[in-house]
Amino acid sequence: KQEVTQIPAALSVPEGENLVLNCSFTDSAIYNLQWFRQDPGKGLTSLLLIQSSQREQTSGRLNASLDKSSGRSTLYIAASQPGDSATYLCGPKAAGNKLTFGGGTRVLVKP
């Protein structure tokens, strides 16, 4: 059974700092991995999709890396802004097209 761990659980930084969010998963037989953002009381917004054959994916200030063999992915957010404050979730997709989620990282960017 896939287990996902996200470290740190919470992160508070001043505006402008770079953010590093870590995700580890136990079953490396994945199709892809998605990073999501969730605002309080809202659904999930997909940020990045990285295929199992890829090492890296970029979108604007966001960059995600994937090391499938070691079961790790990292989300980097450059030059953080207060609007980046949210909970970030990673979800590797495995057999049955199921996504498994970690506990998330709660990010607070202070102006």
Added chain:
Amino acid sequence: GAVVSQHPSWVICKSGTSVKIECRSLDFQATTMFWYRQFPKQSLMLMATSNEGSKATYEQGVEKDKFLINHASLTLSTLTVTSAHPEDSSFYICSADPAGEVYNEQFFGPGTRLTVL
């Protein structure tokens, strides 16, 4: 990107009543939809996989007679919480995979907040 909607966005009901939540893929067909539950300050837990035209597959520990799932078409799945109790109060989120596209991203609905009094 593709859009998944949920209805209602929130619902309050009395203990013992049943509540139906709809999940629709608006601009794509989804042979598979997923239902998640999220308690406050916790992550999403997969409840069941909804397959168009066949029975849903439930995760371990989820009561299939309590959480009825119907995937009647390629764009609609419904979750009915039967005889709801206060402990069923939660945030229910659905997601959908575009048909036949295992390597594509999964799209999530905005969630439904259920409060059982």
